[in-house]
Amino acid sequence: MSRANVMAGALGSCVAVGLLAWALVVGAAAASEAAATTEGPGASQTGSPLADAPQTGRAGVRAADAAELPTRMLEDELAGVHGEAQRARIRRGLSQVAARWRPSDGDAAQFARFVREQFAGTQQDQDALFARFERNLEQIFGHGLEVTRQLSVPLHVDEGAIAPYDEMFAAWSPTAHVLDDLFANKLAFVALLNFPLTSLEERTRDGASWSRRQWAGTNLAENFRQRIPAAAAQAVSEASAAAERYIAGYNLWMHHVTDARGRRLFPAGKRLLSHWNLRDEIRASYAAGREGLERQRVIQRAMERIVAQEIPRVVIDNPAVDWNPFTNAVTRSAVNDAPPTFNVPALPPGAVDAAREPDTRYAIWLANFHAQREVDRFSPGQDTLIARIFESERQLPETRVESMLEQVLGAPEVKDIAALISQRLGRPLQPFDIWYTGFRALGDHDEAELDRLVASRYPDAAAFQRDLPQILQSLGFTAQRARYLADHIVVDPARGSGHAWGAALRGAKAHLRTRIEPGGMNYKGYNIAIHEMCHNVEQVFSLNDVEYYSLTGVPNTAFTEALAFTCQHRDLEVLGVAKPDAQAEAMRALDTFWGTYEIAGVALVDMRVWRWMYANPDATAAQLREAVLDIAREVWNRWYAPVFGVRDVTLLAVYSHTINNVLYLPDYPLGHMIAFQIEAQMKKAGDFGAEFERVSRIGTVAPDLWMMQATGAPVGPDALIAAAHEAVASLR
Ligand SMILES: [Zn+2]
Secondary structure, eight states: OOHHHHHHTOOSSOOEEOTTHHHHHHHTTTOOHHHHHHHOOOSSOOBOGGGGSOOOGGGTHHHHHHHHSOHHHHHHHHHHHHOGGGHHHHHHHHHHHHTTOOGGGOOHHHHHHHHHHHOOOSHHHHHHHHHHHHHHHIIIIIHHHHHHHHHTHHHHBOSSOOOHHHHHHHHOOTTTTHHHHHHHTTHHHHHHHHSOOOBHHHHHHHGGGSOHHHHHHHHHHHTTSOOOOHHHHHHHHHHHHHHHHHHHTOEEEGGGBBOTTSOBOSOTTOEEETTHHHHHHHHHGGGGHHHHHHHHHHHHHHHHHHHHTOSBGGGTTOTTEEEETTTTEEEEOSOOOSOTTSOOOOOOSSSOOOOBOOSHHHHHHHHHHHHHHHHHTTOTTOOSHHHIIIIIIIOSOHHHHHHHHHHHHTOTHHHHHHHHHHHHHTSOOOGGGGGOOTTOOOTTOOHHHHHHHHHHHOSSHHHHHHHHHHHHHHHTOOHHHHHHHHHTEEEEEBSSSEEEEOOSSTTOOEEEEEOOBTTBOOHHHHHHHHHHHHHHHHHHHHHHSSSSGGGOSOSSHHHHHHHHHHHHTTHHHHTTSOOOOHHHHHHHHHHHHHHHHHHHHHHHHHHHHHHHHHHSTTOOHHHHHHHHHHHHHHHHHHHTHHHHSOOOOOGGGOOTHHHHSTTOTTHHHHHHHHHHHHHHHHHHHOOHHHHHHHHHTSOSSOHHHHHHHHHSSOSOSHHHHHHHHHHHHHHO
16 A cells, blocks of 8 residues: 555555555654665654654664763753753653764764754743644655656556656656654754654553543654665665565566476466466356366465475476376476466476576565664664564554454454355365455356446546545435545546546545446456545545644554455445445355454464574574465464364465565454444444544544544454354345
8 A cells, every 4th residue: 555565566465555645654763765665655654652762772873972972961961951841841852863873974072053043942832833743744745746646657558658767767766865864953853852752552552541642742752753765675675675676576487387297287477476366267167067076176285386396496486397296296398388478487408407496586585684674773762673564554452463363363253154164066175265255246147248338437547536525425425525525536547457546635636546448347356446535535525634743643544444345245235236235245245254253363373483583593494484384274273274174374474565564464354353343333324424534534544543542442353253154144
């Protein structure tokens, strides 16, 4: 959901952009686009109170410098000038500045002069300072994002060929180095001197009693929490880009991947990217009966070879060889099914070299870890990536996320649904049935018929644009609010599957990028367009109708997605075809629950591997491989083996996100939980439009507080589990 992801086109299915974009950019620590991807999106950042403690140990040189700054003397002096009531504020501000001050920023005398000049001692001065930062940050980041959007139009909007220089324009960002600049000119220090960084613990404990203005003030400071040297940011960026390249090239030519007996089960020319396409092929194969089952077994074996790094290196993205993943034998292929444009690697004469891929997957994972270790050294109070992701970006403690995941994994409904799947399949469950998808159904509607209906209604982007007010009204917005929203959303024809590009400048328009095929929009494109449009709706409300700029947006990515999902499944209703009936609702609950059960295990593996790396910082790639396999088996054996009746499966380690989008996976199960919480609230409230607007305007407060204000309960899986429970009961 970060801007960087859109630029890189890293997320296939859905990307929403713009939520408090200035914070995203600043949160990316002045790094390049790729570094921002690695860091992930963050609407605002929080950290630990330790951030304010004197720095010791790993902080190294900077700690010694900070210790030499005359903070005690200045605290007494400023308290004398502004009054004892200000002492706590003064102390916190001084320590926040001192922890990030470098020798190049000035000596002790210059530090003292800066502090004396910039401390706002009266309420009036603080108000003026706050207002100026609010206005000016909006100018910088709002206009910055507009420039970025304009420069990347040729890449995202379907309007003729892309020139090589278009990519260069799109890769440049006017705000890429803004955090460096704001530290260099000391504006960042002005913010840190006057507004408090707060820990997740403080936000959770005290946040409910804070005023909106207090929340905005602490969000403002959080933009400047991280001051990462350019070299460290660059290292993160490079490690991330290397991971991206590795993952993007990890294809299997399926006509050349055989079953145990050496038979070809897949059509010529089928080239699948690991893990996404491989997983989706497993999903698609449910429709192909016995033959589909054979294919699913082949893919499972191939996946296991990939995670164990037993896959012969020569097999990767190479249609010149045949591979039997059961015996692991590789032979020269007699079939050439690659298109003429594909550059088939030349094989040396003689027997094919069947040497395994030498732990590259784990070496790349480790390289990302090592790059983060450099950032750790400059992250006061958040000296692990785990802390930065969970405390700042996700803003839910790691242990709480873990227990929410385990609540889903251990829910009694799992066994009920597993029995239902087994019954529908007419066979015992196989490990790859974690990707079972048969609960999805279009009902009585023929997709070709829907394609025709959608294409005739929306031959081009302009037709969708004209229909926006109508679509919004059928979702439940009043005519007046629908008009307001439609006036703030511009529909563009997308090159890819589509995304929602929000603005960061109040009054600027959100852009809905939607796929239009030559004959008009098809049903799949329409379904995605409804999802993206609801991102835009949230973006419009959460930017334009929130009282402080520093409060705009939603707490994190999972919330953005959750809000979009509440509209997407009503697409047929909006089209005037059918309202989802009880059966369709039950199917959707089962499908989401099963998907959450699957991804919760994957997320647990991801989280535990990072913990293991921090506990074993000097591990080799081979050691990491063994640890990942052990962790994947442990999670499987605890939560899946009792359901599937098979032990020691390693499939949970196959997700590519673990390599190229570090610690991102927990957002998926959280997103599903949050979606069901919000949806239950919408149903309870009855008025979809008014309720969607109300919750979109809560802004970037801590996730639990947001959810309390939205639904009366903190973030949790209860609504999802309840929906699954009801669905199981309704099908009995
Ligand atoms: Zn989305």
